[in-house]
Amino acid sequence: MRRALLIAVPYLWLLALFLVPFLIVLKISLSDTALAIPPYLPTLDFTEGWAGIWGFLQELDFENFTFLTQDELYWRAYLSSVQIALISTVLTLLVGYPIAYGMASAPEHWRATLMMLVILPFWTSFLIRVYSWMGILSNEGLLNQLLQGLGLIDQPLIILNTNTAVYIGIVYTYLPFMILPIYAALEKMDAALLEAAEDFGCSRLTAFWLVTVPLSRQGIIAGCFLVFIPALGEFVIPSLLGGSGTLMIGKVLWEEFFNNRDWPVASAVAVILLLILIIPIILFQRNEQKQREREG
Amino acid sequence: MRRFTWFNATSLTLGFVFLYLPMVILVIYSFNASKLVTVWAGFSTRWYGELLGNQAFLDAAWVTLKVAVASSTLATVLGTMAAYVLVRSGRFAGRTLFSGMIYAPLVMPEVITGLSLLLLFIGIGLDRGVLTIILAHTTFAMCYVSVVVSSRLVSFDRSLEEAALDLGCTPFTAFRLVTLPIIAPAVVSGWLLAFTLSLDDLVIASFTAGPSATTLPIKIFSAVRLGVSPEINALSTLMIAIVTVGVITASLISKRASLAQQRDAQAAARAQ
Numbered sequence: 001m002r003r004a005l006l007i008a009v010p011y012l013w014l015l016a017l018f019l020v021p022f023l024i025v026l027k028i029s030l031s032d033t034a035l036a037i038p039p040y041l042p043t044l045d046f047t048e049g050w051a052g053i054w055g056f057l058q059e060l061d062f063e064n065f066t067f068l069t070q071d072e073l074y075w076r077a078y079l080s081s082v083q084i085a086l087i088s089t090v091l092t093l094l095v096g097y098p099i100a101y102g103m104a105s106a107p108e109h110w111r112a113t114l115m116m117l118v119i120l121p122f123w124t125s126f127l128i129r130v131y132s133w134m135g136i137l138s139n140e141g142l143l144n145q146l147l148q149g150l151g152l153i154d155q156p157l158i159i160l161n162t163n164t165a166v167y168i169g170i171v172y173t174y175l176p177f178m179i180l181p182i183y184a185a186l187e188k189m190d191a192a193l194l195e196a197a198e199d200f201g202c203s204r205l206t207a208f209w210l211v212t213v214p215l216s217r218q219g220i221i222a223g224c225f226l227v228f229i230p231a232l233g234e235f236v237i238p239s240l241l242g243g244s245g246t247l248m249i250g251k252v253l254w255e256e257f258f259n260n261r262d263w264p265v266a267s268a269v270a271v272i273l274l275l276i277l278i279i280p281i282i283l284f285q286r287n288e289q290k291q292r293e294r295e296g
Numbered sequence: 297m298r299r300f301t302w303f304n305a306t307s308l309t310l311g312f313v314f315l316y317l318p319m320v321i322l323v324i325y326s327f328n329a330s331k332l333v334t335v336w337a338g339f340s341t342r343w344y345g346e347l348l349g350n351q352a353f354l355d356a357a358w359v360t361l362k363v364a365v366a367s368s369t370l371a372t373v374l375g376t377m378a379a380y381v382l383v384r385s386g387r388f389a390g391r392t393l394f395s396g397m398i399y400a401p402l403v404m405p406e407v408i409t410g411l412s413l414l415l416l417f418i419g420i421g422l423d424r425g426v427l428t429i430i431l432a433h434t435t436f437a438m439c440y441v442s443v444v445v446s447s448r449l450v451s452f453d454r455s456l457e458e459a460a461l462d463l464g465c466t467p468f469t470a471f472r473l474v475t476l477p478i479i480a481p482a483v484v485s486g487w488l489l490a491f492t493l494s495l496d497d498l499v500i501a502s503f504t505a506g507p508s509a510t511t512l513p514i515k516i517f518s519a520v521r522l523g524v525s526p527e528i529n530a531l532s533t534l535m536i537a538i539v540t541v542g543v544i545t546a547s548l549i550s551k552r553a554s555l556a557q558q559r560d561a562q563a564a565a566r567a568q
Contacts, residue, residue, distance in 0.1 A: 003385065011390070011394055025415060098311070101304065125535055135321065236498060239521070
């Protein structure tokens with residue numbers, strides 16, 4: 001009895017506030033736009049019994065999805081979200097790997113402090129971390145002041161409100177997610193392996209490529225997914241650092257909903273975003289499972 | 297691992313400069329006397345004064361704090377229950393769906409979570425306000441709590457619980473006297489995580505908040521959309537200061553606790 005109650009409370013909570021809302025999104029994505037509140041048709045009416053449900057099912061159509069495939073804006077937004085997320089993931093890897101490598105090579109009594117230094121920014125507000133770049137990257141910002149002061153440039157570089165600023169923002173905010181799994185993989189590595197490679201005549205760089213990188217592969221894969229998945233649906237970074245030309249699907253969904261008040265299209269955008277995300281999520285889980293099997 | 301080279305030292309230094317410099321600059325410029333945020337015009341605490349006189353920000357801060365305390369506490373209770381069910385309850389009907397619903401919100405884009413909850417609240421005719429933000433935050437935060445707590449539950453010695461049951465405890469007393477003290481650090485860090493997630497959330501709160509309730513992130517977002525502002529710099533500095541003090545205190549407390557535990561263990565070993 002107690003056990004049933006223990007299971008039921010969190011179960012029902014998640015059903016009511018996670019699964020049901022998601023089914024509503026799915027349903028509205030198949031409805032028609034209407035000038036009313038709520039602004040969509042048809043609505044499911046249980047009072048009419050089976051006839052009501054049948055009528056509801058007949059009214060459903062894939063019109064919004066057809067609309068999404070016909071309007072070029074959405075195609076471009078999906079493609080450019082994937083592109084921005086991919087480029088940022090690669091950049092985060094390039095910035096994060098040397099840091100994780102440095103942490104794993106540091107003397108052991110430093111490591112706990114270094115870990116805390118990597119995690120600390122994660123506890124500070126995401127919004128503030130993104131905002132802190134606005135003052136640095138703007139046309140009269142500190143970066144341009146510095147470069148002009150050094151005489152490196154005559155005209156201010158236009159960075160804020162471009163995709164470059166979005167890349168910087170994603171690399172900056174998601175860096176801890178990349179560093180920690182790579183560090184965890186590198187820390188477990190046996191230094192004797194590198195010494196052996198060097199004894200056999202590998203240069204340090206070759207030893208790095210042939211020994212260190214393959215052994216940290218799991219960490220690299222995990223880090224890349226942990227950056228790519230949230231970056232794909234990102235809203236705050238493109239809307240604060242990106243420009244009007246920055247197309248990201250999270251931003252499009254927001255604007256469809258809040259500015260155009262087109263709920264069915266916003267819901268259809270959400271459903272497709274989720275369909276795109278399912279592929280990396282399944283790959284990620286498979287990777288984690290493989291690793292667990294190898295270790296277990 | 298291997299010797300610490302100049303390359304390692306340089307990449308660590310540059311890495312931490314990259315991670316911390318933007319926030320250091322933000323803090324420095326919050327003490328700037330000028331309204332122009334990128335021109336230094338002498339030291340001043342003017343913006344802190346203006347911030348404290350701004351009723352709209354204070355109201356938003358109060359709403360945010362209420363939401364964060366309520367939702368993280370609820371999320372900790374529900375998340376701990378969910379973790380216990382996942383780790384200890386064995387098989388039951390719908391278990392796969394249950395664990396799916398625990399893990400899915402962790403990877404769900406915030407815009408989708410926000411949109412779906414808003415459509416639910418409108419569908420059932422619940423007025424949007426503080427309550428709907430609390431419900432929304434509890435739902436996604438409980439999943440984080442259950443992940444943190446279940447990792448602790450997995451690593452814990454089950455025979456302790458069984459011993460308590462053998463000695464005549466009811467399952468609930470065994471949980472309270474044996475399990476809870478052992479998983480307490482994970483429950484506390486789960487609560488802290490839920491609290492921070494709630495304080496920090498902009499997207500889900502924007503969807504689920506009505507005109508009657510504005511949280512601090514919503515307020516900050518609408519202010520910075522128009523550009524950098526010195527008042528927001530001051531507010532950010534205060535938030536960074538609170539988090540830094542909080543995290544350092546928490547880590548000192550946990551360090552002291554683990555030292556005390558070690559001492560106890562050594563004393564016990566000597567006594568034998």
